[in-house]
Amino acid sequence: MGVPAVVLFTQDLRLHDHPALTAALHDSGTVVPLFVLEPPLLRRAARNRIAHLGEALADLRSGLRGIGGDLVLRRGDTAAEVLALARETGARTVHLSAGVSAFARRRLSDLRATGLEVRTHPGLTVVPPGALTPARGDHYKVFTPYWRAWEAAQRRELLPAPERLRLPEGTAPGELPDLADGADGAGTLAPDRVRGGEAPARERLRTWIGGGLADYGDRHDDLPGAATSHLSADLRFGCLSPLEAALRARDLPGGPEYVRQLAWRDFHHQVTAIFPEINTRDYRPRQREWRRDAGALAAWKEGRTGVPVVDAGMRQLLREGFMHNRTRMITAAFLTRTLRVHWREGAAHFDAHLTDGDVANEYGNWQWVAGTGNDTRPNRPFNPSRQARRFDPGGVYVRRYVSELADLPGVRAHTPWQEEGGVGGYPAPIADPGR
Incomplete structure (x- = not known):
């Protein structure tokens, strides 16, 4: 049995095609799957996302227990909780999927400041941000040339879900929080929102591949037909691998048109990796005159x-x-x-x-x-x-x-x-x- 390794789950709440989890299991047979609930984030996030997160965490815990492990849940500052758990279990390495937001950057910097070995992995997009760059510049600013490069890019191997996982003895997994009512957070809870979790997400993908995908090219803008995949929340929380969705769809009728939308998703990620202020500042200032009304x-x-x-x-x-x-x-x-x-x-x-x-x-x-x-x-x-x-x-x-x-x-x-x-x-x- 090797030295335990921590796998920090973020926007990748799944077992299938999880490079960070696979790498940790390869390096050490004892893995500590961890999710940290940060109160400031919960207060700012939409109630719909908080409720979806609660369901996804419950499903992830169920999946991990099914293979002999568990999901460790902590509440507080992510870096501090990772360091505390590493000291408790003897772990020296933390694995996580690489994010692109300003928060993800700060989290990564804080983790590296703990003195632990921090290893980042792909998994949130089909093609990792930064893997494709134009001849001049650090990222693609226009979608069409990015799309051409994206189509030609080699894909990493799709990874299976682990069959077994061992948690260090004596590790307290922590209580699963009740987030179903979205008590914290912004906005209101939508009565008809989609349910979160890898199991329902994979069922939605199966239904989409076997049904609506074939008509996607002709009907994706059909408003009354609602003929889109409805997988966006599953991809946002990482309950589905975008790579798996792309590989399963690409050679089927309607697949090329759908896969192009996944490329758009990757495009925005590679822009945000370079310009993480995309949610606060104009990417291209146009000196527009805005009205307050x-x-x-x-x-x-x-x-x-x-x-x-x-x-x-x-x-x-x-x-x-x-x-x-x-x-x-x-x-x-x-x-x-x-x-x-x-x-x-x-x-x-x-x-x-x-x-x-x-x-x-x-x-x-x-x-x-x-x-x-x-x-x-x-x-x-x-x-x-x-x-x-x-x-x-x-x-x-x-x-x-x-x-x-x-x-x-x-x-x-x-x-x-x-x-x-x-x-x-x-x-x-x-x-x-x-x-």
Whole structure:
């Protein structure tokens, strides 16, 4: 039996294809799987993510116990808790997946300051951030050349889940916290949010591969069809390996189009690795003039703008802790381009409610829409009315989420203000939706 090694779980709450766990098991037969709950993070995170985290941790503990181990849970500062556990168990090495956010950087720096050997591993993306760089520069600033390099890049080996794991004798695993009600955190708990954990995530992947994937190329922007994978929260918490999702999908009908979306996810991670302030500063400052309009911002948050497709998206967010990607772009464009409200205001609201919210993808996409990010056409038109007619031509998506319009027939649900006498209880547009 070798010297114990600590595996610090972060955004990789799974057993399948876990490079850090595999490496620790290779180096030492005795592994201490650890997750640290940091109170400041719990207070800031969305209630939907906190509840999802609780379910994912319970599922991970169950999986580890099934192979003879356990998940050690501690509460406090991560570096301090890792060091305390290392001293308790005699571990000298800590393994973890490499993150890209400013918090992940600080955590890594604090861990290295403990004097322990710290080893980082891939696992949060298909291609590790920094593995691909252009001839000039430290990262790709535009997606298309990144996509070409990403497609040609060699993939690491997909790793199996471990069959057995031993925890050092006498190690107290700690109590699993009850996070189901999201008592801490921001926003409200969505009644229809997706359940967290590796087991349900793998079932969702099986269902997606065997069903919806084939139509993805033709239907991924179909708002009423909801024909996307709904795996974003599973990928955000690492309950699914993005590499496994890419490898399983790539050669199937619909696979290339879906895998391209995973490449977009990797793209935002490699940008954030170089620019970790992506959630606070403009990636490409454009000297835009932003407006402060508390009333318009509140109407947008509540889904009361009077623009049905915008309101449907915002209400889906509150109901499910999720929003279709097309509607994310529509709602973000309406706030930043039509209302001229700063992208940070909208991103903060999304961050308070999205189960799948993370720094790289959430804020990278917000800046792309706002014209301060990686879009090479920062002033491209984005008309919500035209988007609605194109992607929800029968008004089905709108009527699903905007109850006041449920009885309006067909496409007229997109223009309720044109109804004679209006629609009771539904507001007139707060801004011209044709802009």
